[in-house]
Amino acid sequence: MHAVTQPLLRFGVIADPQYAAVEPNLVLGRYYANSLTKLAEAIETFNAEDLAFVVTLGDIIDRDWQSFDAILPLYDRLRHPRHFLLGNHDFRVEPERLDDVFARVGMPGPYQTFAAAGFRFVLLDGNEVSLFAPPPGDPRLAVAERWIETLKSQGADNAQPWNAALGDEQFAWLEAELRKAEAAGEQVVVMGHYPVYPPNAHNMWDSERIVDLFCRFETVAAYFCGHNHDGNYGIVDGTHFVNIKGMVETPDTTAYAIVEIHADRLEIRGYGRETDRTLGLTTVRPRLAASASR
Template identity: 25%
Template sequence: MGEGRSCLLPLLALLLAAVPGAVASEPWRHKALTEMFMSGLETFHSSGVKPPHFQEALHHLALTNKIDSEYLSDLSQKDIMVYIIDNTPTLTAKQICSVLLQDLNCPENDPPYEWTVDIDLGQKPQYVPPSDPAEVELLTVLHITDTHHDPKYSPGSIATCGAPACCRIDQGQAPDEASAAGYWGDYRKCDIPWYGVVSMLTNAVTYNPCNQSVDYVYFTGDVIDHGVWETSKERNNESFQLFYPTLKQAFDDAPVFPAVGNHDAHPQNQYAPDDVTDEAVSTKWLYETMANLWQTWLPAEIVPTVTKGGYYTTLVRPGLRIISLNNNVCYKYNWWIHYKPADPYGQLKWLAETLLAAEAAGEKVHILGHIPSGDSNCYSTWSREYNRIVDRFEYTIAAVFNGHTHRDRFQLHYASDDPSRASIVAYNGGSLVTYYDVNPNYKVYKVDGNTGAVVDYTTWMFNLTEANLDPDNEPNWYKLYSFQEAYGVESMNLTELNKLVHRMAETPEIIQQYYGYSVKEGDPSLESGCDADCERSQLCTIVTSYFRDTTKCDELTANMPVKAEVPNK
């Protein structure tokens, strides 16, 4: 390989690091690969190397890193990287690394990566302590997220293949029972079969835990499987055309309010700005598909913002509004951050304007989005600006609903004008997929129809080990817990939730309980347990809505007692 082409190696090394399972994920390796990129990017800019040489460099890297090139030979992200580099002459390695390594304290303070949303947010209303109304009209809201069904899932196939996703029919049969994929799924890096999605929907409809009809369904993204090396626009669209009409069939009378996930794009994670019209790299195909499918439930008014950037707002009922964000634009593996870092699609400014209008109209708001704002993989400037906006509208935002982590959790925001006061709560729906070491679940919220506040919720699941022992019968879906019952709270208002996290800091047994629920009592996760560092991490994840602000985390963990005993179940 010539001198000019050799500069592609560090660039591709970075791309490989971003493909789940392609290379080791240890921080030291990620940092080393990124440093390789830092030393080579400027050379690449001036080398004149043409895009076709990516393939040659790619296979060279696959050999030198002992990576099976089968899973990387269609790494279509290379086309996006070429486009971004060709069209962003001021891009530097330092800027790219400042985003990729932001959780390793590599901040970028130079324009255009340091920006603010330019809007007058007005005066924040005076604080009024939360109170629970004597009488409420309860709504039933079903939350589904991260289904990740795999069209190629095959029981008996190998579950230990070493690829980003296993248990697939074209990977061959397992040599023994221990490495074989189960009928209903597998705790290892495998997605779920389509009939697993059908089982969940059938259970949620037929055996409704509250014996009441579902009023609304929230879906917070990720239809597509983890077979990232062979996704395509056509293949993804086949999954969408199966999933969304099935939702309609299951919940004929209940509207579904969706959000897009990072895996829903092709290539995964890549959400191009709306001024990128080159069909080879544009995301317009996805937005047009979603606008068409989502109009099954949503009014035509959502089309302009969905086709612009995959986000929308709609009034669910008088006094309750939904805002569905495409916050995948903040995912640090979305390379388009480096093409246009500041507020992609003007979405955050639109969010602030929509909240201002909702506040003036006396509406309460539920925000849907795939990635939790406190996730350290969310581009820090975007996360900071999002938090600044929602902090201003804490009295308008009744709750936030997320997915992405495959963990059943909740997260508290704390008020900027009084850091001791919890101001907003976000609920994570967990996942239907078992990827990895978790059981499948869905959640049912009881929501105050007047205030939009969540009064209680229940998590419903089945145990994968038990289900796979009886493949001829439907899994035994059961209630894992009710939030109020499990944590002994009389209310789920913000004051009570804040008291709960302080009890967690003082009582490790509650954190152990929380950990078990978060992994939905996945057998491998319970077996590995949650040590003292894990306990601190569980608590800090709850109280961190912007990963650079660890104030509440530091406060609560400063005097945490020793680790509690890990529960058997």
């Protein structure tokens, strides 16, 4: 039993609303237009809670630039700060609009970091090397072609055109942020659109190097993602990998969560299809403090 404690902070999390004003895909079980109602319900729940922020883990829309015009105003009802990641479907817009997607959702940059309550939050751009996000003629498209062809030659399950990878510069930035957090005694929560663990057809093309990087830093408490609408969970060397279920699935059952961060654990309160979880944390700050005092 865990002691009854007040959380250090709470935040709301949504994955894959994937809104579009189109008929549902009954084969895949995706009800795109219904996400407006589900999102409005989630925002009402979030507004009744004391949250530090709300994050959407990508695939805000399913397709079409005008879909942003319908769904983004709902977020204006939030009384909390909001953060967006982008997913593969957010780039299913006209080619001339691809460079404008980040600005359309108000993101300060493709990837970012911020601190709260002794934790460092790192938000990744998992679409950087992909077959869909870079505009025509961008050299990243050729890099993406090489990535996926190499994976296909290896028979990899995640050799899918709707997955992607981090660019080397962003990967180096991620490592640098983890080093800074370690030096500051901060535990880290990383967020991305794409899963990296457990192995799955939806995982990033470079999932193995990302997991290996996390394993080098015991400060990485958790990685949250979407993309795989069924959800998933795994743990490697004390880092929790939490795949939030897709809101777009089913005609009327939602999926979102409120995460409470305590000194010794994460408490995930799931709504609708999302799973409740209690995930233990390895406390790193006392060890760092002790090493600094020697």
